[in-house]
Amino acid sequence: MAQLIADRREIDFVMYELLDAEQLTKHEKFEDFSKKMFDMIIAEARKLSLKEILPTLAESDKKGVEFENGQVKVPQSFHRAKKAIRDAQLVSTMEDPEWGGQGLPYLISTAIMEYVVGANYSLSGYIHMGHGTGKMIELYGTDQQKQLFLENLYTAKWSGTMVLTEPEAGSDVGALTTSAKKNDDGTYTITGNKIFITGGDHDLSENIIHPVLARVEGAPEGSKGISIFIVPKIWVNKDKTLGELNDVECTGIEEKMGMHGSSTCSLSFGGKGKCRGLLLGEENQGLEIMFHMMNESRLNVGFQGSTSASLAYLYALEYAKTRVQGKEIACLKDPDAKSIPIIQHPDVRRMLTWMKVHVDGMRSLVYYVGACFDKKEVSQDAETKKLAGDMLELLTPVVKAYCAERGFEVCVEAIQVFGGYGFTSEFPVEQLARDVKIASIYEGTDGIQAMDLLGRKLGMEKGMVYTNFLGEINKIISAAKEKESLIALAKMLEKQVNALGLTAMTIGGAAMSENYATAFANAHPFLEVTGDVALGWMHLWRALTAKNALENNPKEKDRIFYQGVVTAARFYIETVLPVTFGKMKSVQALSDASLAMDEAAFG
Ligand SMILES: Cc1cc2nc3c(=O)[nH]c(=O)nc-3n(C[C@H](O)[C@H](O)[C@H](O)COP(=O)(O)OP(=O)(O)OC[C@H]3O[C@@H](n4cnc5c(N)ncnc54)[C@H](O)[C@@H]3O)c2cc1C
Missing domain, CATH: 1.20.120 (Four Helix Bundle (Hemerythrin (Met), subunit A))
Incomplete structure (x- = not known):
């Protein structure tokens, strides 16, 4: 099958015609850019994703990650793809060039990410989660912490994670038991076991920076007493060189229904009593800080739903145009009538149109949210700024949960368009459905998102x-x-x-x-x-x-x-x-x- 991710004409329509992305170049922050430059960068992202990333999708599913002697190995093809993404500087594109970004508008970065992330979500976690970790450090870290970690995270030289879940603390993060004790040198000793950590260990980066939620001894019970710590897999010296191995051990990985290329790790912190971490922000401020990353991640998870749907739709469309089966309804009784491509059958039309309206609708909504990020940041008009911020907050649980679910449903419908072949691993749509199912579970299940919408956002x-x-x-x-x-x-x-x-x-x-x-x-x-x-x-x-x-x-x-x-x-x-x-x-x-x-x- 042809290599397909997202229709560029459709992306251009949403960016430029619906959301007027070109207008952004009039703002001081983006005045060095032009539409031509935006187009070139997106074209480069598309080309690279088709050539280097999409071909890794099937291998990452079939081969998956390996766990040997306490270490995780990613599929071989990921190494080359990661190098290509880094060489093309397609990580953290919306961040300040001072820290390794390109200073692009969020909306343009969304289009870049549609290609780079949409082509293989398993791979993207190793590369792009460093951005979320870095953002927390940028917003809440000390100057020294920023100097030590930010550029290497934003440029994906090092990877990041999100370390919340424990066996008895899933949706209820406040129930966590991982503990932290302050040392004389200002660092903290971390002790506890975490599970289900995406990219918790792998061989794709020289270092992994874990933002870990833990409770300082004596802190209040529940979510009020949670702090967040920067825990590097390999300690980082004051001159940014790598020091000794920290006491963080990967004790196993999960076998999963999808996302086989993404390592889902159990991590033991301080098994030998020697795990060191740096406090980020203030003690007991952990959840507030982590929410910054979680909100970004929730939007990304919604994006996972919409981009997977886009892939599945385009594969189904291509198949429907070429698969010849059955006759036109008006000619059913005519033995001489020619068989037709299935796209001409009314019921297949219905399925394809249903998929298309959800793909295009979800893309428009996700990009609208991207445009809100930009408006919130650069708009000179207080009312516009506030509205953008409010829409971001209100729509985050909606984008996360709705796109996760509809994204899965679109992938399932794609299987239906393929008929029996859709159920086989010869075609990519069954993998897309298996891979995207997780989107409605992680980053707070869809049930938790619905409670957020009703319990917090509706009453804002x-x-x-x-x-x-x-x-x-x-x-x-x-x-x-x-x-x-x-x-x-x-x-x-x-x-x-x-x-x-x-x-x-x-x-x-x-x-x-x-x-x-x-x-x-x-x-x-x-x-x-x-x-x-x-x-x-x-x-x-x-x-x-x-x-x-x-x-x-x-x-x-x-x-x-x-x-x-x-x-x-x-x-x-x-x-x-x-x-x-x-x-x-x-x-x-x-x-x-x-x-x-x-x-x-x-x-
Ligand atoms: C592949 C994968 C990757 C992951 N990556 C990460 C990661 O990188 N970092 C990390 O920290 N975690 C990660 N997780 C963990 C994930 O975030 C949790 O699995 C998820 O938050 C749900 O927690 P749980 O599995 O304990 O389910 P539970 O919390 O036990 O929930 C089970 C069911 O009960 C419902 N439920 C629970 N509490 C309530 C409530 N109060 N009200 C209504 N319904 C409720 C849930 O909606 C769900 O349907 C990952 C999980 C997987 C499978």
């Missing part, structure tokens, strides 16, 4: 942030109503937005009443309908943008593209959202049936 500023989110959708609806040909679609979306407002009020009110358990039993469907309507917003916005472009008499190729955007919006709003409307009715009804089930009645 007494509901005003959620109301403003609905207001942003209504702005697009009003603009679409100005176009004769979009009035019907705009009105249909308006009905859904009004229903979502009512749903939010109903469930939000219940969450603050004695009926809160019933509200939380409906939190997940509430997140789902929020995501569905957010995609409806993206589709109407896309259709409006495409309609405007069509009025300028575009070339034939572009005309077909824009008309496809409008038709896709029609499919989404006409066939997906009415189902959402039914789900909203169900959330509004606040059924307590699942809570009413006697535990014994479950069987």
